[in-house]
Amino acid sequence: MLGVYQPGASALHRLGAGHKLLALAVFGAGLAALDGPLWACGALAAASAVWSAGGLGSPALIALLRPLVWFLVPIAVFQLWIAGLAPAVRTLAAILALVIVAGAVSATTRPTDMLAVLTRVLAPLRRVGVDPATVALAVTFVVRLVPVIGEIAREANDARRARGGGPAWRIVIPTAIRALRHADAMAEALEARGFGAGRAP
Secondary structure, three states: OOOOOOOOOOHHHHOOHHHHHHHHHHHHHHHHHOOOHHHHHHHHHHHHHHHHHOOOOHHHHHHHHHHHHHHHHHHHHHHHHHOOHHHHHHHHHHHHHHHHHHHHHHHOOOHHHHHHHHHHHOHHHHHHOOOHHHHHHHHHHHHHHHHHHHHHHHHHHHHHHHOOOOOHHHHHHHHHHHHHHHHHHHHHHHHHOOEOOOEOO
């Protein structure tokens, strides 16, 4: 769900990483407390305004939401079947709103700024012998790997289609192999920079 940073000069780009992360947390908590489709649709409109404030554009928004289609359609069908139209609209609008705001935060926040904020937030872990910088770096890498693995899976699926198709599950093994190779390359880069040897990366 979280996109790669896109440089820009918008008000959202200039806002501090800590403020954006706090606003995202408050927004997510508010979505969980919303009751009714109208409120959720209002939150979706607000999320769209946040995206526009970042100057990110419609193509980037479509790219962000396209992978969610296979996830949202079953949810919509299930909600319509079990609970009816209003709960289905509320659920879908809330999910889309949260994804859009999270994507906007990620796309307008430098990874280094995100890492610095996470390190400060996790500072109390030092009291129990945990290095906050290490945990923050791990979280940052996990977030970064999400779109990377998605792109690897897309390329594997394109290759499957170019070879004449076949069951979709066949992309699992090549995707896993390429993901592991990518992880190994990241580990080697960190080791080359001294990470894990008593020094910060």
